[in-house]
Structures are given as C-alpha cells and as structure tokens.
Amino acid sequence: MRCTACGRRAVYHRRYTGDFLCDRCLARSVERRFYRAIRKHNMIKPGERVAVAVSGGKDSVVCMHLLAEYCRSKRCELVAITVDEGIAGYRNRGIPVARKNAEALGIEHRIVSFKESFGATLDEILARAKEKGSGLGACTYCGVLRRSLLNRAARESGASKLATAHNLDDEVQAIMLNYVRSDLARLYRLGPVYQPREGFVPRIKPMREIPEKEIALYALLKGIEADWSECPYRGGIHLEIRDFINWLEENHPNSKFMILRMFDRMRPFLVSAVPEFRPKTCRVCGEPTSSDLCKACELLGELDIGAGS
Ligand SMILES: [Zn+2]
Ligand SMILES: [Zn+2]
Numbered sequence: 001m002r003c004t005a006c007g008r009r010a011v012y013h014r015r016y017t018g019d020f021l022c023d024r025c026l027a028r029s030v031e032r033r034f035y036r037a038i039r040k041h042n043m044i045k046p047g048e049r050v051a052v053a054v055s056g057g058k059d060s061v062v063c064m065h066l067l068a069e070y071c072r073s074k075r076c077e078l079v080a081i082t083v084d085e086g087i088a089g090y091r092n093r094g095i096p097v098a099r100k101n102a103e104a105l106g107i108e109h110r111i112v113s114f115k116e117s118f119g120a121t122l123d124e125i126l127a128r129a130k131e132k133g134s135g136l137g138a139c140t141y142c143g144v145l146r147r148s149l150l151n152r153a154a155r156e157s158g159a160s161k162l163a164t165a166h167n168l169d170d171e172v173q174a175i176m177l178n179y180v181r182s183d184l185a186r187l188y189r190l191g192p193v194y195q196p197r198e199g200f201v202p203r204i205k206p207m208r209e210i211p212e213k214e215i216a217l218y219a220l221l222k223g224i225e226a227d228w229s230e231c232p233y234r235g236g237i238h239l240e241i242r243d244f245i246n247w248l249e250e251n252h253p254n255s256k257f258m259i260l261r262m263f264d265r266m267r268p269f270l271v272s273a274v275p276e277f278r279p280k281t282c283r284v285c286g287e288p289t290s291s292d293l294c295k296a297c298e299l300l301g302e303l304d305i306g307a308g309s
Contacts (some may be wrong), residue, residue, distance in 0.1 A: 052081070168256050
C-alpha cells in the first residue's frame with residue numbers, strides 16, 4: 001500500500017481515519033499531535049522549567065525526546081525524573097535505558113527510589129500487604145506512592161510543570177476504570193492539565209491524544225532505545241479493561257477517541273461535583289494533602305512501614 005498523504009510505501013494502516021501512512025508521515029503526525037496538545041492546553045510557557053517522568057518504557061522515552069525538542073525551541077529547561085519502585089527483574093531494566101536516553105539528549109536526570117524515600121521497595125511493601133491481608137492491589141500502592149514521590153522530586157528540582165507520558169490508551173482505560181469504580185473525584189483528575197491544589201506541581205499530559213500503537217511505531221522508526229517489558233504486577237481489572245477497549249476499537253474504529261472527546265466535553269461539569277479540598281500538610285511527611293495524613297503515609301502506616309509507622 002501507498003501512503004495516503006505522499007505516495008511513499010506505507011508502514012501503517014490508521015483505521016480510525018482510513019489512512020495509510022509512510023514512516024515519515026506517521027512520525028510527523030505523532031510530533032504534530034504532541035505539540036498541538038501543548039499549545040491547545042497551554043501546557044508549557046516559554047522559559048519554564050519542566051520535569052518529565054521517565055520510567056524507561058517506550059512512552060516515557062518518546063515523551064522525553066519530543067519534550068527535549070520542544071524545550072530547546074522555547075528556551076525551557078527539562079529535567080528527567082525516574083522513580084525506582086523496586087520491582088525485581090523489571091525496573092532495573094528500565095532505569096539504565098532512561099539514563100542513556102537522558103544523557104544522549106543532554107538532559108539532567110534524577111533517580112528517586114521507594115527504598116530511600118519510604119524505607120521499603122514495592123516488592124517489600126506488597127509482601128507486607130499480603131501478610132497483613134490488605135485488600136488493596138499492587139497498582140494502588142504503586143500509584144499512590146509514585147505520585148507522591150514524583151511530585152516531591154519535581155518540586156525539589158524546581159520544576160513548575162510535571163509531564164507524564166500517558167497515551168490515548170492509558171487515558172481511556174483510566175476513564176473506564178473510574179466509571180466501573182464510580183469514582184468521580186479520580187475521574188475528574190484525568191484532564192490534560194491538572195493541579196490538585198497548592199503545593200502540587202501541575203501535571204501535564206502531552207501524549208494523551210496519541211494512540212499507544214503509534215508511539216510504539218514512532219520509537220521503532222526513530223530507533224529510540226526503550227525498555228519493552230511489561231510490569232509484572234499489572235493484572236486483574238486493568239488488563240480486562242484494556243482488552244475490552246481494544247476489542248471495541250477493533251470492531252468500531254475511533255471508539256477510543258470518541259470516549260476521550262466525550263469525557264473532555266463532560267469534564268467542565270464535573271468540577272462542581274468534586275468536593276473542594278482545604279489545603280493541609282501531612283503531619284508525617286509534610287507533603288500537601290487534603291487531610292491530616294497524606295494517602296501515601298496512610299497506606300504505609302497501615303503496613304507499619306517507613307515514616308508513617
Ligand atoms: Zn507519507
Ligand atoms: Zn505523608
């Protein structure tokens with residue numbers, strides 16, 4: 001097949017638009033959507049210092065490459081932050097990849113770890129949770145602790161924005177998950193730009209309108225080195241929702257974009273339904289929170305781990 005746009009040999013059939021794309025046109029489309037999202041949502045101002053969360057996986061490494069280019073053109077500074085959760089056999093593969101890419105791009109790179117910050121690796125935390133009969137899943141512990149640590153690291157590195165590499169698939173899965181769990185407050189958080197309250201570095205998601213498959217192809221076509229392994233703890237409802245949405249997209253192309261668009265149209269109305277938080281600081285770790293104890297310290301305290309114990 002030939003590229004719909006330029007007639008060169010196509011490498012990708014984009015079903016939701018009916019186009020065939022060659023390597024160059026696909027790469028240009030990914031870049032255009034990335035920069036358009038930044039402009040559309042006013043994510044980054046010229047001269048700002050931006051942090052990007054980089055696990056070493058394809059999405060975050062591509063995000064760092066595209067942001068590096070953007071920051072150069074806007075005289076912004078970029079700092080990469082990698083969280084080492086402590087997942088044996090998994091994260092130790094992503095970290096060197098993150099470091100290598102940051103070095104090649106000439107970007108400052110900081111690594112922060114669960115072990116140093118909370119006194120235990122994710123593996124240890126989950127083992128303790130199992131002992132204690134906690135009903136919470138791995139992604140709950142990991143998500144809460146990683147969010148807290150990323151915010152702290154971004155703030156301490158002087159960044160005024162924190163970019164994460166959530167792609168279209170991640171975002172749509174999160175929307176559906178919060179529907180299934182009927183969690184309005186979490187649903188509201190899923191916008192392109194979100195600042196919970198003072199003390200939090202605003203989060204931006206410049207890849208939210210790019211399908212995962214196109215980011216993967218971009219990494220391959222550009223020869224960007226990434227860690228392609230999957231988190232061993234990912235499972236349960238997260239995988240079921242992923243498969244369900246992929247099945248929907250397969251039978252009804254463009255479903256993912258439609259779910260995202262519908263959510264973005266509804267989001268302004270959700271704000272009135274989300275309780276307003278009074279900013280407080282956690283009595284254990286001093287991080288911003290809505291009650292006396294932040295969620296990270298609450299989870300760790302229940303397991304008698306770290307500063308919260
Ligand atoms: Zn083309
Ligand atoms: Zn705390």
